Amino acid sequence: xxxxxxxxxxxxxxxxxxxxxxxxxxxxxxxxxxxxxxxxxxxxxxxxxxxxxxxxxxxxxxxxxxxxxxxxxxxxxxxxxxxxxxxxxxxxxxxxxxxxxxxxxxxxxxxxxxxxxxxxxxxxxxxxxxxxxxxxxxxxxxxxx
Amino acid sequence: xxxxxxxxxxxxxxxxxxxxxxxxxxxxxxxxxxxxxxxxxxxxxxxxxxxxxxxxxxxxxxxxxxxxxxxxxxxxxxxxx
Numbered sequence: 567x568x569x570x571x572x573x574x575x576x577x578x579x580x581x582x583x584x585x586x587x588x589x590x591x592x593x594x595x596x597x598x599x600x601x602x603x604x605x606x607x608x609x610x611x612x613x614x615x616x617x618x619x620x621x622x623x624x625x626x627x628x629x630x631x632x633x634x635x636x637x638x639x640x641x642x643x644x645x646x647x648x649x650x651x652x653x654x655x656x657x658x659x660x661x662x663x664x665x666x667x668x669x670x671x672x673x674x675x676x677x678x679x680x681x682x683x684x685x686x687x688x689x690x691x692x693x694x695x696x697x698x699x700x701x702x703x704x705x706x707x708x709x710x711x
Numbered sequence: 712x713x714x715x716x717x718x719x720x721x722x723x724x725x726x727x728x729x730x731x732x733x734x735x736x737x738x739x740x741x742x743x744x745x746x747x748x749x750x751x752x753x754x755x756x757x758x759x760x761x762x763x764x765x766x767x768x769x770x771x772x773x774x775x776x777x778x779x780x781x782x783x784x785x786x787x788x789x790x791x792x
Binding site: 614616618619623644655656676679680681682683687688697698699 | 765768770787789
């Protein structure tokens with residue numbers, strides 16, 4: 567298992583290739599989140615986090631996923647700091663013998679990372695900066711599990 | 712104890728963390744105590760339903776006891792991913 571919280575950029579393709587090895591691997595699922603510029607006005611996205619708690623919270627979510635599904639490995643990378651539109655923010659990858667476990671675990675990891683990992687996004691446009699509000703739908707999504 | 716603030720809570724209060732001497736027994740009592748101090752705290756804590764709290768880096772409830780806690784953090788609902 568690997569959990570990385572970093573300000574540095576990462577290469578999602580290279581990470582995925584490095585992750586996709588090992589004996590008995592049958593299925594890899596990955597998700598990469600990108601800074602989205604919905605209406606072409608985003609100057610930057612600032613991601614704040616809670617050093618220490620962030621790593622602990624993500625590790626707890628990954629540990630939970632490992633007990634719920636037959637995973638061989640899991641990878642979580644999440645950036646913080648100032649990011650530009652189009653830049654990868656985070657990625658999740660899961661490795662299993664079969665796709666059902668890999669898909670479900672990746673979905674679970676994303677739902678929990680959204681609402682239980684201490685990150686906060688702030689969007690800056692020409693009009694100023696605003697904190698991104700959490701969505702009720704994101705909180706509700708946790709009830710699926 | 713060390714009290715930390717993140718995102719707009721940090722901006723409203725004006726500092727990322729501070730040492731707070733308190734006899735508050737619960738998180739809610741600490742919120743009341745801070746809110747009575749200065750307007751900037753009262754503004755940040757006006758609607759605690761919009762806030763989350765962590766005690767020693769674990770999510771907790773506002774009625775949780777503070778005995779033995781070294782670090783309290785207040786922040787808005789998280790927006791990771």
